Amino acid sequence: MAINYLEGNIPQEFCSLKNLTFMQVSVNRLYGTFPSCLYNLSSLTTIAASINEFNGSLPPNLFNTLSNLQYFIIGGNQLSGKIPISIANASVLQVLELSVNNLVGQVPSLGKLHDLQQLNLQLNNLGDNSIKDLEFLKSLTNCSKLQVISISNNNFGGNLPKFVGNLSTQLSLLYVGGNQISGKIPTELGNLIGLILLGLDYSHFEGVIPTTFGKFKKMQKLELNGNKLSGELPPILGNLSQLYLFNIGDNMLEGNIPSSLGNCKKLQYLDISQNNLRGTIPLEFFTLTSLTNLLNLSKNSLSGSLPREVGMLKSINRLDVSENLLYGDIPGTIGECIGLEYLFLQGNSFNGTIPSSLASLKGLQYLDLSRNRLSGPIPNVLQNISVLEYLNVSFNMLEGEVPTKGVFGNVSRLIVAGNDKLCGGISELHLQPCLVKGTTKPANHHNIMLIVVIVSVVSIILLVTIILTICWMRKRNKKQNSDSPTIDPLAKVSYKALHQGTDGFAARNLVGSGSFGSVYKGNLVSEDKVVAVKVLNLQKKGAHKSFIAECNALKNIRHRNLVKILTCCSSTDYKGHEFKALVFEYMNNGSLEEWLHPVTVNRENQRTLDLVNRLNIIIDIAYVLHYLHHECEQSIIHCDLKPSNVLLDDDMVAHVSDFGIARLVSIIDDTSHQKTSTSGIKGTIGYAPPEYGMGSQVSTCGDMYSFGMLLLEMLTGKRPVDEMFIEGQNLHMFVEISFPNNLIQILDPQLVPRKAETTTEVGNGGNFTLTVDKCLVSLFRIGLACSLESPKERMNIVDVTRELSIIKKAYLSGNTD
Structure with a gap:
């Protein structure tokens, strides 16, 4: 009766079916508790009631009478309490599926279930984050037919024990991620040579990746992301020739990326983001024509250029090399990646122009080129990408007219801030109008001399007026210095200190922007801490007034939920231009x-x-x-x-x-x-x-x-x-x-x-x-x-x-x- 719209409780009359061997009611809207009399039907070999709304706990003596039970599948309900110890009596059980419930406590010994092939306990509240939580795994070493174990997303703690390497060599799937498990990954794990999928993600594993992982000849999916793994990526991972998904992101890995990963010719999904990796991107990656889903190398310290060989990734869907130290031109060959839908290049030092070949990417939906050193105009052909939903070219050195069609016609999906020489575009962008060429005639020599004379006279008059005004103001201020509002002086910081602390206001340190200025992350020696530096854009009308108003406001307010101002700077930059900035506490969580x-x-x-x-x-x-x-x-x-x-x-x-x-x-x-x-x-x-x-x-x-x-x-x-x-x-x-x-x-x-x-x-x-x-x-x-x-x-x-x-x-x- 599976996959219907049945509601209500299981009727007691079912208990009269004395010869019932197979009961399948999964994927309905049934609720309440199982009739206890069902557990007396010793003829039952299969109970399948997953994805319903059953609640209550499993009786302690549940399995005492179900001696013929082979399949117990009740995942996706609201069952609570502990797993009955009587489970040991179900000696012929092959599949135990209890996932996605509210089960708690320790997992009992399962060593007597010699026929057990699949164990799924994921997405419960099992364990209490203690060292004894994983002791039950030792009993599973007696289950020689085990093929699947998933205990992910529970509350298991302690270390992953070494005896995990003594589990069945037939084991093909092992998921233990999403727990509180810590310590090093045991090298004995490499003994499970039959593994096809291994998930150790989002836990607290530390130390290096064991070189014994090179034994996983059948491994297709390896997830180690979201841990505290350090050291270098072992080159022996290139031996995993069957690997199609490898995720090692969000760790603390160092060193270069081994080129041997290019030997994994079946890779479709590769994520090495959010580590401390350095060096160049291995050219071997671009020969992996199998990469169709994702290549994510973002948030590392990779340097060098983006090789022109990137065009060999014809079918790649998502390419992310953002937040690195890459430089040079964006290769025009990237337009040959015809499968691209998401392209992230922001937060690097790419220079040159935006390649027009990007218009060849007819499926491109998301393009971020922000915080680089790109120059020249925005190619008009980009407005012909009909499916482009988001374009960010902010904080570059672009110039010229902004197109108005396609994504350029939607201000909520287009970001062009931080390019002072851009003009035109739709009115909502509030850019300066573009100059119309060829509308003025060249002036003759007589007119030029006349203009020079007029400008000189006007300048002298203005200079005299300014001097007289300053003298009058000084005299007036001596008499009424108590009548004008003043700003209490803060302990100011120099332009040099801010320039050095932000690496010359480098694009990689930019953390925010607005109408009146930009905010940079920096290290301020005088404060001995990481700070946020808000640099005012004094070319904007009202910026000076805003600087004074903000100082007056922030100097008088103190609250634990307001960002604290540390100091300010009112000076000139190295080019002699006026410079004003405010320095705040930096917030690590953005x-x-x-x-x-x-x-x-x-x-x-x-x-x-x-x-x-x-x-x-x-x-x-x-x-x-x-x-x-x-x-x-x-x-x-x-x-x-x-x-x-x-x-x-x-x-x-x-x-x-x-x-x-x-x-x-x-x-x-x-x-x-x-x-x-x-x-x-x-x-x-x-x-x-x-x-x-x-x-x-x-x-x-x-x-x-x-x-x-x-x-x-x-x-x-x-x-x-x-x-x-x-x-x-x-x-x-x-x-x-x-x-x-x-x-x-x-x-x-x-x-x-x-x-x-x-x-x-x-x-x-x-x-x-x-x-x-x-x-x-x-x-x-x-x-x-x-x-x-x-x-x-x-x-x-x-x-x-x-x-x-x-x-x-x-x-x-x-x-x-």
């Missing part, structure tokens, strides 16, 4: 934007925020707004609250800032008659309240709207300007339609418990605990109340902070009242 919307195609490497993290961050932001609006001597309105302005420290504590934003903080005078002008303060589309677009003055109600939208974004994982919102719809409406009974349909998938993928509603309980259910409903309600269209109807920050405190207390204590 911005909330990077956590909510990671720019990566490898989902296994994505960082995620659970509900507790998000609740804490929401509360941190609320505390900041409460402080700015009600606790400062002069009230402050942020005006541009959004995920990119929320930075996270080592402990995931949120700090509100305005790195890389379009607008700075705005100070509101303490008199009731004076209000901040809204000139130039527009915020960001989607987060700015609707009244700002109609000319209304900024207010605390506007900040509350931004807070509400940010909260809803954190819960749904969707930006307020998501492309799905059409015909006047927005994030508030999207949530309001499903509130409160169908929140599971709009909840960020990262917040949906892995065992609740088949549920349909949050409001009706489903697989959520009641506490989580209540917490989410309360948070969504606050987000909706803060983002109402009418400013007067929005929830104020005082009530928000009070309710959030109650929600957190109730959630952590499990109280659902």
